[in-house]
Amino acid sequence: MTEDARDEVDRLVAAWRAERPDLDVEPLQVLSRVSRLAKHLDRARRAAFAEHDLEPWEFDVLTALRRAGRPYELSPGTLLRATLVTSGTMTNRIDRLAQAGLVRRRPDPEDRRGVLVSLTETGLARVDAAFSDLLRREHNLLSGLGPDDQRLLAALLRTLLAPFDAS
């Protein structure tokens, strides 16, 4: 390990080794970095969305609808599974997005328990603008890695995710 490539996690691992030499703290080298990187990504995303007057949670819901393709319409249940939040949270989110004029709610004609949520014109335009902006920023974040390294990294991460996606 070269001395000039130390980051916060290297320091954290060194501290643990000094305090708990009995434990194998190697897993932190990978998993702490994943958590920390995710935290930084959240902040970067927040900044990107702010320029489009969107909160991250708004973006989450809008992109799920956008990705679904025309007519950009999904049920709350589908949305909460796509975004990994609870039903109470999703109800609240849809309420506020509807209030903001970004989505619309209508009764499901095929299931009277159900509701269908769809993007408005405004919502569609807003999410498209925010998404391409986000991609531009993410492209920059990855500029430290060449295309081959990016593919390699993606493949390694996919291996780690496999057990979770299975469930």
Next chain:
Amino acid sequence: MTEDARDEVDRLVAAWRAERPDLDVEPLQVLSRVSRLAKHLDRARRAAFAEHDLEPWEFDVLTALRRAGRPYELSPGTLLRATLVTSGTMTNRIDRLAQAGLVRRRPDPEDRRGVLVSLTETGLARVDAAFSDLLRREHNLLSGLGPDDQRLLAALLRTLLAPFDAS
């Protein structure tokens, strides 16, 4: 790309390509996986800590103190920088940890604005137990990758984190 190695993110990327063929969505292959993996890790950690009657936020604070070494004492300011939360949050956390008997607060003898927070015996025992349990679980999560792949993954992540740690 082999057909049998698709995960949620591959599906997500495929959906975007269909809807927005004009955009380069490759960055998602890496960064979406980082975010998703972090979310799953949070859940796994929560489960691990529950067996030791600790919340993730409690663990965060206690490990920072534990890592500092004897006498396991740091200022709130140092703690909030280590855990990436705001000062209001840290005050609240310390209040509750003190109430639970896991940490102790005392005035800093060298700076009358300051406070020093230290682990109690109970806090030390609790965090040590939870930490070795966590490492055992994280070791399992990484069992899909050989030692070389783990080192490779750690190195690639370090490269991505570098710009953030610099700031």
Next chain:
DNA sequence: GTGTACTGTCTTGACATCGAGATATCTCTC
């Protein structure tokens, strides 16, 4: 058809976080 279990959505109350600002103290410059 009737009853039972399941599903989809919403309501409610508790809670951890954040952001902005208040207060007290320290530090540095002149």
Next chain:
DNA sequence: GAGAGATATCTCGATGTCAAGACAGTACAC
């Protein structure tokens, strides 16, 4: 040594989330 700015911590109000449960409607076995 006085004043300006920086630093350390805490307070307060707003907010987004979750967990548990309520309620309406559906599906399936018999």
